[in-house]
Amino acid sequence: MLSIGGQDLFVLEFGDILHYFSPYTLTLFLLAVLFTGLAIISRPEEQIEIAFGGDAYYAKETTLPEMRFRRFMAIACGLASIGAMVSGDLFNYTLFTSMVGITNVGIVAAVKNRHVLNAAYAYGIVAMIATLPLFGSAALIVATTGTLSIPALAAGGQAVPLVGKALLVLGVVGEGMAPFYAAKAEMFRAPGAPYVIMCSLSSLLIFLRVVEIVTTI
Amino acid sequence: MIEYLVCAAAFGLLLLGIHRKVIARIQMRPGPPVWQEILHALKFSFKSTWVPRTASATLFVGIVLVAIAIWSAALFVVLAGESILILIGIYMLHKIVEHGFGLSSGSPYGKFGGVRSVISAASEIPLFVTITAIYFFTGSLLLRDIVAYQAVHGPLLLIVPPAAIAMYLVILSKLPFGPFSIVESKEIVSGYKTEHFGVWRAALAVTDGLKTFVLLYAFVLIFLGALPFWLILALMTAVLVSLSFVCAITPVLSPYDSVTVQSIITGLMLAYIGYLWWVVP
Numbered sequence: 001m002l003s004i005g006g007q008d009l010f011v012l013e014f015g016d017i018l019h020y021f022s023p024y025t026l027t028l029f030l031l032a033v034l035f036t037g038l039a040i041i042s043r044p045e046e047q048i049e050i051a052f053g054g055d056a057y058y059a060k061e062t063t064l065p066e067m068r069f070r071r072f073m074a075i076a077c078g079l080a081s082i083g084a085m086v087s088g089d090l091f092n093y094t095l096f097t098s099m100v101g102i103t104n105v106g107i108v109a110a111v112k113n114r115h116v117l118n119a120a121y122a123y124g125i126v127a128m129i130a131t132l133p134l135f136g137s138a139a140l141i142v143a144t145t146g147t148l149s150i151p152a153l154a155a156g157g158q159a160v161p162l163v164g165k166a167l168l169v170l171g172v173v174g175e176g177m178a179p180f181y182a183a184k185a186e187m188f189r190a191p192g193a194p195y196v197i198m199c200s201l202s203s204l205l206i207f208l209r210v211v212e213i214v215t216t217i
Numbered sequence: 218m219i220e221y222l223v224c225a226a227a228f229g230l231l232l233l234g235i236h237r238k239v240i241a242r243i244q245m246r247p248g249p250p251v252w253q254e255i256l257h258a259l260k261f262s263f264k265s266t267w268v269p270r271t272a273s274a275t276l277f278v279g280i281v282l283v284a285i286a287i288w289s290a291a292l293f294v295v296l297a298g299e300s301i302l303i304l305i306g307i308y309m310l311h312k313i314v315e316h317g318f319g320l321s322s323g324s325p326y327g328k329f330g331g332v333r334s335v336i337s338a339a340s341e342i343p344l345f346v347t348i349t350a351i352y353f354f355t356g357s358l359l360l361r362d363i364v365a366y367q368a369v370h371g372p373l374l375l376i377v378p379p380a381a382i383a384m385y386l387v388i389l390s391k392l393p394f395g396p397f398s399i400v401e402s403k404e405i406v407s408g409y410k411t412e413h414f415g416v417w418r419a420a421l422a423v424t425d426g427l428k429t430f431v432l433l434y435a436f437v438l439i440f441l442g443a444l445p446f447w448l449i450l451a452l453m454t455a456v457l458v459s460l461s462f463v464c465a466i467t468p469v470l471s472p473y474d475s476v477t478v479q480s481i482i483t484g485l486m487l488a489y490i491g492y493l494w495w496v497v498p
Contacts, residue, residue: 045273193320
């Protein structure tokens, strides 16, 4: 399959499920692996904050249980991103994408701070609503074409409805938009750069992959 | 392979030096010598290097290596004529790298730089609808196909000028001292770069050089096609000087204004894509 990401390098088969590696998907896959590795081996930083109304400053520390949970969520988020980058099945891609949304909520929601928890709540609602167009797109595409295999759809035998592609993009925007939505509260108030970075990275990766998918199928 | 990296980084740093010199001359200042950025990179290589006590040490160091790795990959993508979608992916991932640089130190200045990087991504990324305009005409996003298309039909600069303007603005967004340089503007010291000193800063300078070279080289190839190498270098310099003029006469916008202006441009580009979709058979 010649996609806009370049000629396929190789295809990894799990039964009837395909994972294909083009120069584009391989690049995204390697970056997801790299940042997941960084989330595993890095410890959180201590954010320096200026005390309001004075010239004192203090360092915020992350407790061990919080660090463990956020690291677990960051690793899960990384694994979901890895799956989404190379999946050759549209339904699997939507599953991985929704998992990215859930784990992103987890990374944020573990912080015991009112502002951050408010952001996580709003964040969770956006991600939850976005699953409707996300899975709806997969349902619509399988109903009209009879397949969810990206290589089969890319072969051009069946016309993928434009509304199916639009819903897919909308769903991914919803799942991926959540970190932008929560960015301010989360990043300003909560330490934990190796985990926060997974929120941004996973969202960006699913955006980049959906561009390739909708232009290929 | 390594010689390509060294030459590209050195030429990119020279371009950044020219950028500073042109800005200074327009502002009636003598400015630094054009090789100042190369000297900076060398100087930082021999300065003392440390990791702040508050930093996430692994991420603090690892992100520097990631920055070099992604722009080295971008250089080879362009040289190999591979998909410009990969180049765009790398450009976007640079936002994550800036974010990582900023947050990993624990410094409030770095943190603000990192957050601004993510916020500005929301407006900068959609500028890449420019590739849709290119795809309408070339039917491919492989750089070698785009170059081949221009050999037959003429430069894309004349066929899709709005796309060239959008890409020009994308490059402008990444240049220092520009109107959209909110991630490293002076009110937050050096933004995401603030705490990276010594060898880390030297590596960051090399990354900046590579990034400048890759973006300008890709711009010339995508919109003007295959030309003699010396002419490509000359055109890259000319594009950069034009960008320097823009940077010299415009202030750094506030983060809100920066995102608003970029979003308006993105809206105009989307309208143009809609127009193309309507009229191109």
